[in-house]
Amino acid sequence: MSSTPLSARAVAARPAPYLDDLNPAQREAVEALDGPVLMLAGAGTGKTKALTSRIVHLLATGKARPNEILSVTFTNKAAREMKTRIGRMLGEAVEGMPWLGTFHSICVKLLRRHAELVELKSNFTILDTDDQLRLLKQLIAAENIDDKRWPARMLAGIIDNWKNRAWRPDQVPASEASAYDRRGVRLYAQYQARLRELNAVDFGDLLLHVIQILQEHEDILAQYRRWFRYILVDEYQDTNVAQYLWLRLLAGGHRNISCVGDDDQSIYGWRGAEVGNILRFETDFPGAKVVRLEQNYRSTAHILAAASGIIAANKQRLGKTLFTDGEDGEKVRLIGHWDGEEEARWIGEQIEDYQRGTRGLSPFSLDDMAILVRASHQMRAFEDRFLTIGLPYRVIGGPRFYERMEIRDAMAYFRLAVSPDDDLAFERIVNTPKRGLGDKAVQTIQRTARSNGVSLHEGARLCVEGRLISGKGHAALRELVQGIDRWHGQVVAEADTHVELAEMILDESGYTGMWQQDKTPEAPGRLENLKELVKALENFDNLQGFLEHIALIMENDSEDSEEKVTVMTLHAAKGLEFPVVFLPGWEDGLFPSQRSMDESGMKGLEEERRLAYVGITRAERICTISFAGNRRVYGQWQSQLPSRFIDELPESHVEVLTPPGLYGGGYGAAGMAASASPILAAASESHLQQRAVRADVYNSPGWKRMQSKSSSRRVAQPQEARNITIDLEASSSFTVGDRVFHQKFGYGEVMGLEGDKLVIEFDKAGTKNVVARFVVSATQADEIPF
DNA sequence: TAATGGAACCTTTTT
């Protein structure tokens, strides 16, 4: 940890402009340095500002040195943001705040120091969900349990849940354990034992192990209590029981803990977050000072009023009254569409309008606009549309870079080079690329390894020496074993730079070759990703450091300078703000999500409502809510009802827009919305009638069946316009008949040209109109170098 | 052992 210690004196010598920048409530929260403090900070009330000012104040007054402040956030993004802001306020880089980070990253640091106390070595690996599932699958199979009745995913969920509540296998209450036939607990115990054997931990363990260490070793606990003189917690409403226990342990001595949170923005209940933690703060820490931040600096009055109107329907809340001194601005805009594709098309046009400047508004940058969806599958419609019209966009929270198959494969090779005994990594790549080592060969290796009490890598070596593998597998395995030895030797000897080494590994293992020969549409993209992975390596000193970093930071933050519209989930949007926000897909069953309501009833619905609140409050100036009457679900067209949350929007703060296009349909939301002038009322009325019928049926067993029956009425898919002008003289560099490649749709053949657009018949994706600059000729695509 | 085709699942949300 390189540390450029911040000199507290240097800070104190300057005046304290950061205090003058605060409103009275914020200032009160910042200046109450000692003892427990709870900041109830509504959306857009300057929560991060208060939090960072508080840190600066601690430093400036000399109450604490940078390394004596423990500051916890939930996401790496939030941690980074805070570091940047503190740095800006102090006018120097914040290298000296080693304990500002996520719960998980801080726990890794602690656990590395004390690993041996929980029977781990300090170089333990951190498993991700994928590893976790494969491990559980093996255990389930070994127990001869029907994996249909006990899918690994379910077991992983159960275990996760228990870990969130800080239950180790022997601590799972009988009531819980019996609900799962006692098998759950047994498998949980086996899983933990296996992790220990592998010298590995999962995400939940990071917290759990540290809690155990702190509980069982008073001296260590005392040391950290002395060490962390001040504790700050962001997004306190999202803490689960384990995190809560962790905090209580560390804050137990001096009680200098200050938590910031907003019960109205608690949207992680499904992940074990306990709103109860925030509601209980004053009981847990008697004498706590509670400060409310209620002045909103982000949104216009109309947007704020709409959000407040929605959240008011929730029963379980502490209650806050947000206000703003800002202008009224535009009302929240509401519009219904015929189907999801129409919705995407319309939003695309809106974005282009805002970009140009429309309705007397000055132009917005694409960076200023975001589309926030409930579920990630909604993103596809927008991606497709934006690719077609050539609108630059960025997707946040999609399938993440480091979770992609090729990246994980490559990482497995790196892991083996660093520690050849990493069995999970070995298993992953024994037969990738194909080496003729099938199930039988792998079993032989496993058996050999187990009976000799060695790792798979060593087991494989024995197999080669004893000629236990037949045919071509023998030579291939020998080569792999030797390869691993060689790469490991390089790591140890530090002979080459780690970037060169990485390239060499991917090359010699045949992994790059595998994708170069692969002719599927994904292959070029995967090669690109591998290239990016190697590039990312340059930012680290060695492979070990890289692997360490990646285990915790599973995000793909490729910093590109081009302006782009952001597409992401509502969950991912928490803490962010945008001048222009689109909230599509406000339909019952989608938002609020049916599953959430089925699983958690009223509690689930309230969480969904908070999600709606989070969504609206992301908007600074313009907020547009939309819904579609028809939507494709699992490839089947379904008719949809507008979300019940739309009824809850306060009418006086909403403007209903008339959808474009033809709407003769007698039913479907678009028809309703287009009908008369007090459209909202009309839409709401028929909506409410439906609701009245639904209210009593809702919890009945027949509900789901009825729901699926009534809604699976098929609706004809709107005919797409098909007047394609074929212009052979277009200035495009493509001609009809060219083979081309598209990043998303794969390979295809050019069927026609139309201005800067091409009509392409894709091998897999069908016929599409695509902007020419999004495709390359197929021969070029084959040549993407590594 | 690898490749193919079909059935069955599926979509919340994430450190």
Added chain:
DNA sequence: GGTTCCATTA
């Protein structure tokens, strides 16, 4: 509509 997991075939 897509993926993943299987059983069957080459």
